[in-house]
Amino acid sequence: MRKKIVAGNWKMNKVLDEAVALTSELVNMAKDEVQNDAKIILCPPAIYLTTIKKYIEDAPNFSLAAQNCSDKVSGAFTGEISAQMLQSIGVEYVLIGHSERRQYFNESNAVLAEKVNTALANGVSPIFCCGESLQQRQNEDYVGFVKNQLTESLFHLSEEQLLSVVIAYEPIWAIGTGLTASALQAQEMHAALREHIASKYGADVAQEISILYGGSVTAASAAELFASPDIDGGLVGGASLKSREFTNIVKAW
Ligand code: PGA
Numbered sequence: 001m002r003k004k005i006v007a008g009n010w011k012m013n014k015v016l017d018e019a020v021a022l023t024s025e026l027v028n029m030a031k032d033e034v035q036n037d038a039k040i041i042l043c044p045p046a047i048y049l050t051t052i053k054k055y056i057e058d059a060p061n062f063s064l065a066a067q068n069c070s071d072k073v074s075g076a077f078t079g080e081i082s083a084q085m086l087q088s089i090g091v092e093y094v095l096i097g098h099s100e101r102r103q104y105f106n107e108s109n110a111v112l113a114e115k116v117n118t119a120l121a122n123g124v125s126p127i128f129c130c131g132e133s134l135q136q137r138q139n140e141d142y143v144g145f146v147k148n149q150l151t152e153s154l155f156h157l158s159e160e161q162l163l164s165v166v167i168a169y170e171p172i173w174a175i176g177t178g179l180t181a182s183a184l185q186a187q188e189m190h191a192a193l194r195e196h197i198a199s200k201y202g203a204d205v206a207q208e209i210s211i212l213y214g215g216s217v218t219a220a221s222a223a224e225l226f227a228s229p230d231i232d233g234g235l236v237g238g239a240s241l242k243s244r245e246f247t248n249i250v251k252a253w
Contacts, residue, residue, distance in 0.1 A: 003210045004226075005166060005233040006250045007041035007065060007127060008240025009095065019048045023055040025243035030061060036253045038233065041065050041093055041127070042240075046081055050089050065093035065127060068101060071114035083115075083122040094119050095235075096126045097153065099172045109152035116153055120161050127166045127235065128154060129214070130193075134173035146189060147196045159201050167211045168235040169193060174215025176237060183224045183231075186213045190230035219248035226252050 014022065023042065030040060043065040044052050056062035070080040086094060096119065097112040107115075112128075119126045130149040132142040146169065154165060169189050174181050181189075190211045198206035213225050214235030225231050239245045 002208060002232050003166075004036065004038040004253060005041060005210050005212055006038055006246075007043055007093075007095075007168070007212065007233070007235045008246055009043045009067065009098070009214075009235055009237050010045065010240060011067070011100070011237060012045060013241055014044070014048075016048060016051065019044055019052060020055060022241070022243055023052050026246060027056060027059045027062065029243055029247040030059060030250065033247060034061070034250050036251070037061075038250055038253065039063060040250055043067050043093075043095055049086075049091055053090055063092045064090070065095055066091050066124075067095050067098070069094045069096070069115060069119060069124070071111050071118060073118060083118040083124050086119075086124050087122040091124060093125045093127050093166070095129060095168075097129045097149070099129065099131055099170060099175060103172075109149060112153040113156060116157070116165070120157070120164060125164045125166060127168055127212070129168045129170050129235070131170040131172050131175075131215070137171065137173060143189065143192045147193065150193060150196060155200055159205055162197070162201060162205060163208060165209065167193065167209060168214050169211060170214035170235060172215075176216065178216050180216040180218070180221045180225075181213070183228050186225055187228040187230055190228070194230055217249060219245050219252065222249045222252035 041063045066086050069083045096115045101107045116126045130146050132145050136142045194206045210232040212233045212235045213231050217234040217236045
């Protein structure tokens with residue numbers, strides 16, 4: 001059985017008090033209301049990870065992810081945070097290759113492959129983000145484009161390593177735009193990516209990898225998306241900043 005996951009990517013939002021308040025609300029609502037076995041992963045700004053960790057200690061269905069890590073192991077890289085540092089404070093996951101990092105920080109598939117390697121070497125599971133732009137969806141082989149993101153950043157991994165990776169398909173045209181991909185559009189891509197993984201690693205491995213959908217997920221759209229056979233949950237941006245909305249997304253199964 002694949003893991004059901006809802007991850008909340010807070011991006012560069014919330015000051016400390018707000019981050020703590022949001023976490024407390026989420027933990028309380030989940031305790032009172034969530035009956036499924038979904039894993040809830042909070043991705044706060046890195047500066048709050050240690051604090052937020054204390055607030056989820058007694059909530060076994062909650063985990064933490066960083067939003068990024070360096071591709072380098074350690075050394076003179078001012079301002080960077082290594083995967084080993086994340087591991088040392090008990091962070092279990094790290095977002096790698098979010099489209100905003102690809103776009104604004106020029107992160108290439110090759111650099112992302114290095115980030116995946118250093119995360120895995122330190123026991124931190126990558127949540128590997130992929131997805132096409134609107135122009136690519138209209139003009140090109142957009143499925144091939146996204147498959148290639150997996151090929152170039154993940155397909156050097158061993159089977160065992162790949163099994164520690166979560167994939168998040170996030171069409172760029174749906175991120176922060178209010179334009180959710182339809183459940184059919186998302187399912188088409190998720191099935192194609194699972195098939196692509198199967199072609200390299202075999203069907204059994206492909207069946208075990210959780211593939212999340214991201215891009216304007218709301219409580220209203222989550223149920224239909226999560227009911228699709230190859231969609232194992234969501235990576236949620238804007239709606240993860242509101243405790244009521246995010247909890248309703250977690251309850252969508
Ligand atoms: P959104 O962001 O839900 O605000 O579209 C998703 C993401 O960027 O992970």
